[in-house]
Amino acid sequence: MASLLTLRVITPDRIVLDAQASSVRIPGVDGSIGILPRHAHMVAAVDVGPLRYVENGQEKALFVSEGFAEVKNNTLRVVCEAGELPEEIDEARAKESEKRARERMAGKKSSGEPVDLLRAELALRRALMRQQVTSGYGRQRVRS
Amino acid sequence: MASLRDLRSRIKSVGNIKQITRAMEMVATTKLRRFQDRAVASRPYAQEIAQLLGRLSAAMGDKLAGEPIFRPGPGKAVALLVIGSDRGLCGAYNSQLFAAFERWIAANPGVDVRCFVYGKRAYQYLQKRGGVKIERYFAEPPLEKLDYRLAKFTAKALTDAFNSGEYREVKILYTAFESMAKYVPTAMGFLPVQAASTAGDNSASDVILEPNVEALLGKLVPRYLETRIYNALLESITSEYASRRMAMKNATDAATDMQSLLKGVYNRRRQEGITKDLLDIVGGAEALRGK
Numbered sequence: 001m002a003s004l005l006t007l008r009v010i011t012p013d014r015i016v017l018d019a020q021a022s023s024v025r026i027p028g029v030d031g032s033i034g035i036l037p038r039h040a041h042m043v044a045a046v047d048v049g050p051l052r053y054v055e056n057g058q059e060k061a062l063f064v065s066e067g068f069a070e071v072k073n074n075t076l077r078v079v080c081e082a083g084e085l086p087e088e089i090d091e092a093r094a095k096e097s098e099k100r101a102r103e104r105m106a107g108k109k110s111s112g113e114p115v116d117l118l119r120a121e122l123a124l125r126r127a128l129m130r131q132q133v134t135s136g137y138g139r140q141r142v143r144s
Numbered sequence: 145m146a147s148l149r150d151l152r153s154r155i156k157s158v159g160n161i162k163q164i165t166r167a168m169e170m171v172a173t174t175k176l177r178r179f180q181d182r183a184v185a186s187r188p189y190a191q192e193i194a195q196l197l198g199r200l201s202a203a204m205g206d207k208l209a210g211e212p213i214f215r216p217g218p219g220k221a222v223a224l225l226v227i228g229s230d231r232g233l234c235g236a237y238n239s240q241l242f243a244a245f246e247r248w249i250a251a252n253p254g255v256d257v258r259c260f261v262y263g264k265r266a267y268q269y270l271q272k273r274g275g276v277k278i279e280r281y282f283a284e285p286p287l288e289k290l291d292y293r294l295a296k297f298t299a300k301a302l303t304d305a306f307n308s309g310e311y312r313e314v315k316i317l318y319t320a321f322e323s324m325a326k327y328v329p330t331a332m333g334f335l336p337v338q339a340a341s342t343a344g345d346n347s348a349s350d351v352i353l354e355p356n357v358e359a360l361l362g363k364l365v366p367r368y369l370e371t372r373i374y375n376a377l378l379e380s381i382t383s384e385y386a387s388r389r390m391a392m393k394n395a396t397d398a399a400t401d402m403q404s405l406l407k408g409v410y411n412r413r414r415q416e417g418i419t420k421d422l423l424d425i426v427g428g429a430e431a432l433r434g435k
Binding site for chain 1: 193353374
């Protein structure tokens with residue numbers, strides 16, 4: 001058995017995930033960061049996106065929003081504002097908010113209200129990332 | 145002297161009040177439980193964020209003092225976030241808070257205090273009291289519907305106010321929830337940030353930081369402030385419900401006592417009436433027989 005690291009995803013409302021993973025990929029602000037067991041002590045900023053990890057030879061994913069990740073003593077703690085497991089994501093709602101955000105952006109671009117545009121863009125990204133998590137779930141198998 | 149009928153109606157009305165206060169007690173108990181669970185659930189997150197902040201500020205070292213958010217602001221005024229309740233019938237919860245407010249004002253004479261207010265009761269009190277400026281009253285959404293988004297919104301409003309340069313510092317006056325029976329109004333410093341750097345923890349220099357200290361700290365500080373606000377709001381509303389539950393329990397108990405007292409008086413009075421009637425009848429019969 002290869003060595004494992006403890007992955008814990010913590011949000012203000014609850015501890016979303018507490019698992020033993022053999023590898024983790026977190027959405028860093030400057031691109032994806034891969035983390036394997038016995039990683040050096042690190043603190044990283046996390047962006048909105050899918051967090052992929054391998055548990056029992058199976059790749060799984062969950063949605064995380066902006067936050068931080070700290071690796072220490074073979075434990076990866078992801079501290080973020082929102083975390084959702086694929087089975088909790090309401091795909092219809094994500095699609096709906098994607099549509100809404102796109103409409104808002106199309107409408108606002110002409111009248112030019114910068115704050116709302118930013119908000120719409122962020123909403124759009126969250127919606128897209130949520131959908132990515134649900135669609136990518138369970139499809140890929142990782143050979144180890 | 146109350147008649148028997150008056151007594152009866154009083155017993156009944158006390159019973160009705162008792163029913164209501166008992167229902168309110170039960171509602172307060174469930175809500176209290178719910179908010180308490182949330183306070184417990186939010187603790188790991190707040191702890192992680194606070195620890196990260198300590199570690200990062202240690203890594204920043206001397207550069208930390210250069211960040212404006214860690215220094216008192218250039219202004220003279222003090223912003224005070226007062227967290228009260230929207231509704232009454234919660235015992236001494238609000239009056240204790242106001243007493244703490246007065247104590248704080250007395251301890252800081254001559255300070256230009258501007259208030260940010262949560263809770264209708266607190267707003268009404270401050271308005272009636274005068275002497276302090278109410279900068280902003282957060283009426284919507286109510287504290288009852290508290291979630292992390294609300295805390296985020298409040299934290300942003302306060303941080304923006306601080307960054308405007310008008311204030312020296314920002315403080316929070318809230319009710320700390322210590323136990324079911326103990327809730328203490330407390331004034332807590334909010335801004336500038338006081339980072340308790342976790343010295344002694346293995347030296348921060350060998351940590352890989354991604355992308356870099358400044359960017360991480362810039363993202364972390366708002367999150368840290370949000371957790372502080374979230375915690376203050378949660379503890380306040382938990383205290384409010386604990387206080388309300390206690391008040392309603394006392395009211396229910398008082399109603400029970402009152403009911404049994406009234407019943408005692410009523411029964412005694414009834415018996416006296418019966419005895420008197422009997423005496424009249426017997427006396428009348430005796431008189432007739434004696435003829």
